[in-house]
Amino acid sequence: MNITLRVWRQKSRDVEGRMVTYEIEDVSPDMSFLEMLDVLNEKLTLQGEEPVAFDHDCREGICGACGVVIDGVAHGPETTTTCQLHMRSFSDGDVITVEPWRATAFPVVKDLVVDRGAFDRIIQAGGYISAPTGTAPDAHAMPVPKSDADRAFDAATCIGCGACVAACPNASGMLFTAAKVTHLGMLPQGQPEREARVVKMVNQHDEEEFGGCTNIGECAAVCPKGIPLDTISQLNRDLLGSLTSASSE
Amino acid sequence: MTELYIEGDPIRDEKAPEGPIQERWDKRRFSAKLVNPANRRKLSVIIVGTGLAGASAAATLGEAGYQVTSFCYQDSPRRAHSIAAQGGINAAKNYRNDGDSIYRLFYDTVKGGDFRSRESNVHRLAQVSVEIIDQCVAQGVPFAREYGGLLDNRSFGGVQVSRTFYARGQTGQQLLIGAYQALERQVAAGTVEMNTRHEMLEVIVAGGRARGIIARDMVTGEIETHFADAVVLATGGYGNVFYLSTNAMGCNVTAAWRAHRKGALFANPCYTQIHPTCIPVSGEYQSKLTLMSESLRNDGRIWVPKKGGDPRDPRDIPEEERDYYLERRYPAFGNLVPRDIASRAAKNVCDEGRGVGPGGLGVYLDFADAIKRMGRPAVEARYGNLFDMYQRITGENPYEVPMRIYPAVHYTMGGLWVDYDLQSTLPGLFVTGEANFSDHGANRLGASALMQGLADGYFVLPNTVNDYLADGPFEKLDENTPEAREASETVRARIDRLLSINGTRTVDSFHKELGQIMWDYCGMERTEEGLRKAIDRIRELRGEFWQNVRVLGSNDELNQALEKAGRVADFFELAELMCIDALHRRESCGGHFRAESQTEDGEALRDDDEFAYVAAWEFAGTGEQPVLRKEDLEYEYVEMKQRSYK
Ligand SMILES: Cc1cc2nc3c(=O)[nH]c(=O)nc-3n(C[C@H](O)[C@H](O)[C@H](O)COP(=O)(O)OP(=O)(O)OC[C@H]3O[C@@H](n4cnc5c(N)ncnc54)[C@H](O)[C@@H]3O)c2cc1C
Ligand code: SF4
Ligand code: FES
Numbered sequence: 001m002n003i004t005l006r007v008w009r010q011k012s013r014d015v016e017g018r019m020v021t022y023e024i025e026d027v028s029p030d031m032s033f034l035e036m037l038d039v040l041n042e043k044l045t046l047q048g049e050e051p052v053a054f055d056h057d058c059r060e061g062i063c064g065a066c067g068v069v070i071d072g073v074a075h076g077p078e079t080t081t082t083c084q085l086h087m088r089s090f091s092d093g094d095v096i097t098v099e100p101w102r103a104t105a106f107p108v109v110k111d112l113v114v115d116r117g118a119f120d121r122i123i124q125a126g127g128y129i130s131a132p133t134g135t136a137p138d139a140h141a142m143p144v145p146k147s148d149a150d151r152a153f154d155a156a157t158c159i160g161c162g163a164c165v166a167a168c169p170n171a172s173g174m175l176f177t178a179a180k181v182t183h184l185g186m187l188p189q190g191q192p193e194r195e196a197r198v199v200k201m202v203n204q205h206d207e208e209e210f211g212g213c214t215n216i217g218e219c220a221a222v223c224p225k226g227i228p229l230d231t232i233s234q235l236n237r238d239l240l241g242s243l244t245s246a247s248s249e
Numbered sequence: 250m251t252e253l254y255i256e257g258d259p260i261r262d263e264k265a266p267e268g269p270i271q272e273r274w275d276k277r278r279f280s281a282k283l284v285n286p287a288n289r290r291k292l293s294v295i296i297v298g299t300g301l302a303g304a305s306a307a308a309t310l311g312e313a314g315y316q317v318t319s320f321c322y323q324d325s326p327r328r329a330h331s332i333a334a335q336g337g338i339n340a341a342k343n344y345r346n347d348g349d350s351i352y353r354l355f356y357d358t359v360k361g362g363d364f365r366s367r368e369s370n371v372h373r374l375a376q377v378s379v380e381i382i383d384q385c386v387a388q389g390v391p392f393a394r395e396y397g398g399l400l401d402n403r404s405f406g407g408v409q410v411s412r413t414f415y416a417r418g419q420t421g422q423q424l425l426i427g428a429y430q431a432l433e434r435q436v437a438a439g440t441v442e443m444n445t446r447h448e449m450l451e452v453i454v455a456g457g458r459a460r461g462i463i464a465r466d467m468v469t470g471e472i473e474t475h476f477a478d479a480v481v482l483a484t485g486g487y488g489n490v491f492y493l494s495t496n497a498m499g500c501n502v503t504a505a506w507r508a509h510r511k512g513a514l515f516a517n518p519c520y521t522q523i524h525p526t527c528i529p530v531s532g533e534y535q536s537k538l539t540l541m542s543e544s545l546r547n548d549g550r551i552w553v554p555k556k557g558g559d560p561r562d563p564r565d566i567p568e569e570e571r572d573y574y575l576e577r578r579y580p581a582f583g584n585l586v587p588r589d590i591a592s593r594a595a596k597n598v599c600d601e602g603r604g605v606g607p608g609g610l611g612v613y614l615d616f617a618d619a620i621k622r623m624g625r626p627a628v629e630a631r632y633g634n635l636f637d638m639y640q641r642i643t644g645e646n647p648y649e650v651p652m653r654i655y656p657a658v659h660y661t662m663g664g665l666w667v668d669y670d671l672q673s674t675l676p677g678l679f680v681t682g683e684a685n686f687s688d689h690g691a692n693r694l695g696a697s698a699l700m701q702g703l704a705d706g707y708f709v710l711p712n713t714v715n716d717y718l719a720d721g722p723f724e725k726l727d728e729n730t731p732e733a734r735e736a737s738e739t740v741r742a743r744i745d746r747l748l749s750i751n752g753t754r755t756v757d758s759f760h761k762e763l764g765q766i767m768w769d770y771c772g773m774e775r776t777e778e779g780l781r782k783a784i785d786r787i788r789e790l791r792g793e794f795w796q797n798v799r800v801l802g803s804n805d806e807l808n809q810a811l812e813k814a815g816r817v818a819d820f821f822e823l824a825e826l827m828c829i830d831a832l833h834r835r836e837s838c839g840g841h842f843r844a845e846s847q848t849e850d851g852e853a854l855r856d857d858d859e860f861a862y863v864a865a866w867e868f869a870g871t872g873e874q875p876v877l878r879k880e881d882l883e884y885e886y887v888e889m890k891q892r893s894y895k
Contacts, residue, residue: 012806030531030644038536038757045755045810050801053809055324057497059537061638062422063328084641109468110807117445120325124437128430129389133309133707136380136387140344143398153391153416156423160327187389 001027001092005040007052008099010108013115017108019097029088033076034059034066036087053111059083061224064159067166068112069099074163074222081161081224101162103171104209116162118208119176125204126197127180129189142188152186155179157225164219164227170211175219177205178231185238195242202239253784253829257876260514260865264669264713265369270355270886274373277669278712282719289314292718295462295477297449297504299326301421301699302682303483304428305706311435313711315718318475319432320447320464322499322812327429330485330497331702334421335542335635337405337413338699340378345402349410351375357408358697359887361587362662362690363839363855365517365863368886369669370687377708378700382414384707388427392416403544404585405695413696418542418634424699428706447473448812449504450740452480452511452678455732458723459508459678463733463740467812470805472740474728478721479677479714482508483706486661486683488521490820490827491772492764494658495527495540501816502823505665505684513673514865514878516686517663518823519831522693522840523773524659525591528642529611538657539642541614541635543695546584546591548619548628549652551575553612557602563613563651574598578850582894589692589840589853590894592656596773597851599655611653620648656773660698662689662840663830666865666880670713671705674865679714681705686863691839744804747814752797756813759794763787763817763824771828776844780832784825791821826866826875833877836860848891857889 003024010017024040031039034056041051056066061084070076076085090096098112106114144152158179165173181198184190190197206212213232220229266276284292293316296307304326307319321329341354354375359366382400386392392414393401402411416423435441444464451463453476461476487502488494509515526541552571559566574594576583584591595612598604605611620628625648629636636647643653664686671679671687682702689697726733770776770783794817802808837846837853838860846854867876 028532028534031534032536032642035534035536039534042755042757045799045801046753048801051810053807057323057328057499058330058333059498060333060539062419063323063330063332063497064325065323065328078641080641084638086641086644088644113807116324120327120433120436120443120445123430124433128434129387130434131384131387131389131431132312133305133384133431133711134380136383139342139382139386140399142386144394145398146394146396149391149394149398152389153393153423156391156416156426157419159332159422160325183391184389187391189387189389 003027004095006097013107027087031087033085034083053113055113064161067161071097074166101166103165119160122201122204126200148186152183155182155231158227163222167218167222172213173205173210174213174232177201178235179227181235182231198238199242254874255876257878260878260880262668270372273369281716284715284719291722293477294479296481298483300329300331301702302706304432305703306710307441308431308435309707309711311440317441320444322448324445330500331425332422334699335418336544337415337420337696339412339696340382341375345411347410349412361694363692364889365838366690374688374704377704381703385427390423390427451736452508453733453736454511458676463736468807474733476726478723481679482684483681484684488658488661490824491658491767492760493538495538503816503819506819510868513675514666514867516666516863516865518827520662520691520840522660523592523656525656526654527657529606529653529655549614549616551584551614553598553603579894586894595656606653611655613651614654615651671710747800750798752799754797756817760817771831774842774844775831780828783828787824
């Protein structure tokens with residue numbers, strides 16, 4: 001099939017960007033979206049035009065590196081990662097608009113590449129369990145009910161891609177933050193730091209200039225890992241809990 | 250063949266203690282010099298790589314109080330390729346009470362490696378495996394559990410006990426997130442400085458020691474000089490030399506190769522693992538291959554039609570016209586034979602014309618019986634995400650139609666030579682994880698790479714690097730130190746050269762062509778004739794690359810074509826060494842199959858009299874003959890036998 005692409009081109013962080021239109025012929029329905037961009041880049045290079053920069057690595061939906069807004073939807077029409085989207089989701093003659101994540105907390109680095117360092121800093125603020133190497137008891141010393149383990153696992157599958165932020169009208173990073181709070185908060189090992197963790201992570205989230213969460217739910221609708229919205233309720237409960245226990249001390 | 254390489258002096262691992270194998274690791278820890286906690290702040294370590302091997306080491310050395318500087322080429326340390334590991338991690342916990350033990354894990358790994366690994370290293374790996382699980386659980390890694398709340402296990406290719414711990418089909422992700430969080434905790438504590446989007450392009454060797462690296466800031470293009478008292482490479486494997494592999498797009502050999510050029514020996518480069526269960530290639534544009542976890546072989550049955558070119562829908566082919574060739578040829582292990590055997594068997598049936606799917610390059614992996622036996626919900630619980638992935642990529646529903654699979658390059662057992670301390674032949678340069686060669690011999694068992702990465706990073710390196718650092722801090726260097734200036738100038742000159750060629754072919758077109766040569770001649774089956782042809786063609790193509798590659802843009806910006814060009818340039822040099830290594834090893838072992846050396850049944854035939862050694866190669870200059878340094882392998886505990894999985 002033949003496709004028209006409108007792609008955001010921006011040389012670097014501080015210069016202005018613009019949409020540029022390209023035509024691509026002979027796109028196979030079995031190609032992934034990124035393979036289609038590869039074909040475009042090969043063509044551009046041979047024409048002497050700089051290829052389009054986009055982030056990607058594993059190309060199997062797990063590293064969280066890839067991610068662009070396709071026709072206004074983060075990761076495109078299939079609720080999966082951009083690398084796992086295939087061209088069979090499009091039709092001959094389609095005009096497809098491709099843009100980077102847009103959020104103050106994720107400045108554009110070049111073309112479709114953004115800086116998601118803010119996510120790492122939210123984790124630094126408290127998204128861990130303090131367990132220095134060598135101090136661990138036997139793994140079976142503390143059984144974990146299967147339902148808690150499964151819930152923790154479901155939240156832990158977040159790949160840190162940032163689609164939730166890109167989809168949110170407030171550019172909030174709350175789903176990402178809540179996924180980590182829920183993952184660690186469901187496990188017995190995560191209890192000692194539970195109250196401090198949520199407060200520190202939410203503070204860092206706000207400091208990074210992510211917007212506030214107003215429960216719109218666009219985040220969960222695009223999340224390729226199906227992180228449920230109720231993780232945010234869990235976060236809010238934990239936050240409330242830690243504030244009341246702090247004020248009663 | 251001697252025109253291709255020169256044989257030099259043998260080499261030996263001087264660090265593994267003598268004595269009973271169970272006591273060697275204790276002995277080594279006891280004899281290693283310690284660094285007093287107050288002095289650790291004065292000692293610095295560079296760690297390149299944030300996969301399981303690098304992130305775990307950075308976190309642990311940071312906790313110990315060293316000044317750590319970490320690097321990765323992705324935008325976050327959490328994206329290292331370890332994230333993609335699916336199936337699981339081994340540990341000799343014997344939670345199943347099924348006869349497992351440290352000794353059995355050791356035995357299985359030596360045997361699985363086809364007697365080309367070191368007993369001392371493997372035994373240590375099996376010993377610390379037990380602690381890894383404890384450590385990960387304490388960090389909050391959500392391993393699969395049973396209803397009683399205890400950890401679940403499964404069995405994995407090549408073994409008869411259930412010792413594999415897993416987190417649905419995302420074990421690597423969960424282990425890496427655990428290590429990543431521990432790393433970020435140290436970043437917050439100020440003991441680790443993290444540099445993302447940085448690519449290491451050179452090692453600085455001064456006063457006979459590895460003292461730093463040259464890295465390019467991939468956003469600004471700045472060529473930076475970083476110094477430390479020791480350097481650790483945890484930069485992963487080099488499977489992407491084949492272009493198509495299950496590795497992430499950015500996986501590369503550059504860090505290891507640059508170190509090799511500076512004097513670190515490269516061991517067993519030809520040992521590559523081809524994974525039997527990947528999704529077959531669908532077209533020319535294919536950029537990578539996707540692995541389906543080998544755990545699928547626990548319940549799926551592999552078959553092809555008995556007669557070639559059978560046009561029927563697989564569901565319409567009756568039982569008696571199917572050939573379950575693994576179950577037939579290997580009744581004891583069936584579908585669970587080691588990877589190399591399963592891969593070659595698939596290639597053989599396809600070579601016979603019995604392959605299925607596009608181009609006849611595929612075999613069926615069928616879950617119909619499993620669904621009948623356990624019910625669809627149970628199959629879904631175990632493999633749901635893998636089935637979804639398969640369906641997304643191929644557009645076919647594996648609950649209804651058998652999957653099609655084909656082997657793909659997956660893992661590289663070869664890597665930089667290290668001693669028992671994980672130190673390379675360049676003093677002060679340590680190598681961990683897939684980037685070293687140490688523990689898997691000629692073939693790696695499933696679920697053992699995650700184990701090795703974390704063993705190296707959490708437990709081994711933090712107990713050996715101190716022996717080296719105890720003599721530090723070393724002399725202070727700065728950017729004007731001649732060795733540092735020279736390293737930085739080499740990097741700049743290479744970048745300038747790549748940008749100035751402005752030829753007519755893209756980097757990818759060269760990479761694809763190189764990959765095809767490697768797959769055809771240095772892939773699942775290798776012959777003397779083919780390898781010689783490959784060497785000629787690689788040299789020719791390398792020549793053309795340096796005349797005719799087109800890299801647009803400049804150095805002072807994010808330039809992905811420039812990044813790729815540098816990696817492909819190093820793959821060319823590695824590819825030649827891989828072929829020389831494969832050519833010189835006139836035996837078959839593990840993942841290295843020489844057509845000239847097979848049994849009557851077509852099984853790999855080792856030649857222990859000639860080849861029971863590690864081939865460690867010394868760099869002698871581009872286009873010069875490399876020098877072969879042999880490390881003899883001795884087996885005191887596991888008797889050398891031809892592998893048999895019948
Ligand atoms: C699809 C797949 C599934 C797998 N499944 C399993 C499994 O179930 N069980 C198992 O045991 N093993 C499995 N493996 C193997 C295992 O995942 C890897 O061998 C292991 O994770 C490698 O870890 P590592 O830390 O050595 O390297 P990696 O995780 O590859 O990390 C390499 C790091 O080095 C950095 N780096 C590389 N080059 C440079 C450079 N020049 N400059 C700066 N940084 C650099 C990267 O940024 C990255 O941080 C699987 C592998 C694949 C591909
Ligand atoms: S919550 Fe979902 S969308 Fe947001 S970063 Fe995690 S995986 Fe991506
Ligand atoms: S490239 Fe890794 S998730 Fe898409």
